[in-house]
Amino acid sequence: MKFGIFFEMSTPMPLRDGIEKQVYDNALEQARLADALGFDFVWAVEHHFLEEYSHCSAPEVVLTAVAAQTEQIRVGHGAVVCVPEMNHPIRVAERAATLDLISNGRLELGTARSSTWTELGGFEVDPDDTKKTWDEFVRVLPRLFGPEPLAYEGRCFSMPERNVLPKPLQQPHPPLWVTVTSPGTELDAADRGIGCLGVAAAGYAEQERRTREYHRRIQLCDPVSSVVNDRVSTLNFLYCHEDAQRAAQTGMQLVGTFGLANAHLLWTREAYPTRAYQSLANLAPGSGRSGGSNPANPYGVPEGVCVGSPGQIIDAIKHWESIGIDGINFLLNGLEVIPQVQVLESLRLFAREVMPAFRTGETRAVTPERAGAVTR
Amino acid sequence: MILGSADPEELGCTRPTVASLPRQSFVLDDVVLLQAFYEMPRTAREPVLPPGLHPTNPAALVLQVWRCGDSPWGPFALAQARVQCRSGLRARGFVTGAVCEGSDATRALRDELGFPVRDGRVELQRGYDRVLATVEVDDRPVFELEGEDPDPLSPGDLQYSSTLTLAHLPAGLRLVQIEPQVTLERAERVRPRLLGFDPSALGEPRLEPTTPVSGSVATGRIEIPPVRFVCRPAELAFTGTEKVEG
Numbered sequence: 001m002k003f004g005i006f007f008e009m010s011t012p013m014p015l016r017d018g019i020e021k022q023v024y025d026n027a028l029e030q031a032r033l034a035d036a037l038g039f040d041f042v043w044a045v046e047h048h049f050l051e052e053y054s055h056c057s058a059p060e061v062v063l064t065a066v067a068a069q070t071e072q073i074r075v076g077h078g079a080v081v082c083v084p085e086m087n088h089p090i091r092v093a094e095r096a097a098t099l100d101l102i103s104n105g106r107l108e109l110g111t112a113r114s115s116t117w118t119e120l121g122g123f124e125v126d127p128d129d130t131k132k133t134w135d136e137f138v139r140v141l142p143r144l145f146g147p148e149p150l151a152y153e154g155r156c157f158s159m160p161e162r163n164v165l166p167k168p169l170q171q172p173h174p175p176l177w178v179t180v181t182s183p184g185t186e187l188d189a190a191d192r193g194i195g196c197l198g199v200a201a202a203g204y205a206e207q208e209r210r211t212r213e214y215h216r217r218i219q220l221c222d223p224v225s226s227v228v229n230d231r232v233s234t235l236n237f238l239y240c241h242e243d244a245q246r247a248a249q250t251g252m253q254l255v256g257t258f259g260l261a262n263a264h265l266l267w268t269r270e271a272y273p274t275r276a277y278q279s280l281a282n283l284a285p286g287s288g289r290s291g292g293s294n295p296a297n298p299y300g301v302p303e304g305v306c307v308g309s310p311g312q313i314i315d316a317i318k319h320w321e322s323i324g325i326d327g328i329n330f331l332l333n334g335l336e337v338i339p340q341v342q343v344l345e346s347l348r349l350f351a352r353e354v355m356p357a358f359r360t361g362e363t364r365a366v367t368p369e370r371a372g373a374v375t376r
Numbered sequence: 377m378i379l380g381s382a383d384p385e386e387l388g389c390t391r392p393t394v395a396s397l398p399r400q401s402f403v404l405d406d407v408v409l410l411q412a413f414y415e416m417p418r419t420a421r422e423p424v425l426p427p428g429l430h431p432t433n434p435a436a437l438v439l440q441v442w443r444c445g446d447s448p449w450g451p452f453a454l455a456q457a458r459v460q461c462r463s464g465l466r467a468r469g470f471v472t473g474a475v476c477e478g479s480d481a482t483r484a485l486r487d488e489l490g491f492p493v494r495d496g497r498v499e500l501q502r503g504y505d506r507v508l509a510t511v512e513v514d515d516r517p518v519f520e521l522e523g524e525d526p527d528p529l530s531p532g533d534l535q536y537s538s539t540l541t542l543a544h545l546p547a548g549l550r551l552v553q554i555e556p557q558v559t560l561e562r563a564e565r566v567r568p569r570l571l572g573f574d575p576s577a578l579g580e581p582r583l584e585p586t587t588p589v590s591g592s593v594a595t596g597r598i599e600i601p602p603v604r605f606v607c608r609p610a611e612l613a614f615t616g617t618e619k620v621e622g
Contacts, residue, residue: 013378051433052377118433121415121589260377263465266432270460270467271413272590273533273565335377 001317001358002327004041005034005347006078006235009056010261012335019336020055026340028065030332033344035070037351038359041108042066043078043197043329048086048119052335053261060095067103075103078197078329079110079179082137083130084156085123086114089137093144093164100168107174110197111138115181117271127274132156138176138192142225145173175229182278183210186232190214193223197329198234203303207234208323215324233327234320236306239338240350244309248299250338251307258334306330310353317358378433380425380461384542384549384609387426390579392486393544397552397603397620402484404598406445408500409558410509411536411592412521412568413438413460414585424580425470426542426609428551428616429461436460437585438469438537439521439570441509442598443500444481452478453498454485455511455518457578460537463551464613467537470551473579475511475518489600490543490552492579507566507593518577523566523591531560534592542609547618550606560596567591 011023031042044059044066056062063075080092100107113130114120120127133156143150144164151161168174177195180186183206189196196214198207211232218230237258239251269277297308304320306313306328320328332343414437421435438458445451454476458469475496476482485491496513507523539554568591575583608616 049433117589121434121587260465264377264430264432264462266434266436266460269533269535270537271436273529273535273563273592275530275533278533 001321001325002040002233003355003358004043004076004233004327004329005030005039006329006331007042007044007056007062008047008054008258008331008334009044009062010053010258010334011055013052023055023336024062026333026336026343027062028069029340030343030347031066031073032069033347035073037347038355039073039351040327041074041076041329042070043076043108043110045078046081046112049122050116050118050265053265060099063099063107064102067099067106072106074106074108075099076108076177077110078199079112079177081114081119082111082134083113083120083123083125084133085125086119089140089157090144090159090164092137093141094166096141096174097145097164097166097168100170100174101166105169107168107170108177109141109174110177110179111141111194112179115265115268115277117266117268120268121271127268127272128276129156131276134178138178138194139224141176142173172226175227175231176225177229184278186210186214187217190217191221193218193221193225193228193230195229196232198232200235202234204319204323207304207320207325211324231326232324233329234325236304236328236330238313238330238332238346238350239307240310240313240346240354242309242349244312245299247308247312248297248301250342251305252300253337254331254334255302255305255307257337258331261335310349313350313354314357317354321358378422378430379427380429380431381422382424382426384426387542387609388544388549391492391542391544391549392490394487394490394552395546397545397606398488399602399622401602402448402600404442404444404447404600407596407598408443408502409594409596409598410441410500410507410521410523410566411438412523412570413589413591414568414570415587415589416459416584417586420582420584424459424472424582425461426551428607428609428611428613429463429468429470429540432460432462436589437583439519439585440469441498441500441511441521443498444598447481449480449484450478452476452481453500454481454493455496455498455509456491456493457575457580457583458537458539459580459583461540463540463553463607464617466613468540468553469537470540470542472583473577475513475577489554489603490541492541502593513577516577517572517574519573520571522569522571523593524569526564526566526593529563529565529592531563531594531596534560534563534594545606547606549609550618551609552603553605553607554600554603557599557601558594558596559599560594562596563592563594565590565592
């Protein structure tokens, strides 16, 4: 089981002086601590115009800073929006390769197509086209990373023969992922041989069904590259405290606040009817996980959510592990509802009490001195 | 979080009084439903909504025109302006104003469901190349909405948000949550074109449709079940929601 932290950079509005700077500084501090504690990934989303929910429009810059301030943790685009109005595929390849070099081969390259009208409308993207452009991007990106110059004539872009530079350090290229919001996208991932980066709520049963189908389908895939990434990770919240009740009180503030901000997004399908956006999926409590269906938790924490005492969180993660999940990425804060000092304490407690339950036989060591020194 | 900033009492000045909410469903058959979704300027984002509601980003205005062939109130046609919003976690359309052709329907929608509706002329003509809605009050145009180039969709591709009206109930001024169940037989996406628009005739002079986002036209059946919940307009849904005793 791999563990990551996931940045949305959600920020309370109206903006007060310095709040965005504080959100970014806090995130970088969390990344440094996560690195020292032995977490595996830092992911940063790409969102545009999403007031409160996400002020993270330039993840390549965030991840470059993370890479420069950390040593081992892998840095992940979670994910690059693969529509040409937002990102030209050549620029995606150039930036990714550069980040892979600077991070010493630590890049994970997530791909996405955006789910909100706020973003697609802002860039005048036709929602009917985004599945098509995403597909073209993921098929052409491995070729742009290749050693030889490439001439390409496609649907959403064309180029005469050119050599896209630099080349990534990881060969043939950084691992590819797709963010999975709508049910069914995991099958798109499987069919193309790319990793499944879950970013929406699903309970155990639903996630188990999707994961099983992903693993079945990927055996038959027509991969977009010479390498297949068959990992499945999910998104979760994290607030860990020795006292389960305090954990729930604080953690559910995070779950509720972030879920509310998520529910307030203007989803594409709400504004623009299209077959290309079949379903709505979000992180709002009750949208995919039911607190009422989790009799094991007396404090109203929904099924599978990593809010609780170390023991409760171990139980939840073991369940995720048992249904085939390879990695869990955690949202640590939302709209800064949890003071940074508590976020960092939660991370430390998780690393001390929870991680060891899943790290038998692994070689990556946590250095307690560094873990303590990063933020104190 | 971002909230509406309108004074509920001020909004309530022009809203109807509902003596008692209906305990039965209303079934509307043979319905043609035209919807247009427009962005609005940010200046009209918070001031048009009461503090219990969250605006969308960007602010959005939805125009809906229903032509109903059969209903408990006979045939009627309704045009409504709705500001897209969130009540708690849920997507809703807050009705600012409406025009109805069919006096029994006008009365029922106003007196039983709290629609800020008045009598007028509402026409909806459907062709293979376009759909045209014309709305007038006192012989003055309110809006003309054209949907061009119908493009077939699966009925499941269309999504309508539930409705919130603001009305004076015996318990006080409340947001009334109306949850029409729409069963569609046919659905098409159209390109909306708005020809003339009088926001004052739709209850809110600050409504300003700018960027057209989408349009759709559909046929089917609408069932309006009994109202289950109302909400105090100055409070968030989490604390302000009240169950309607059936």
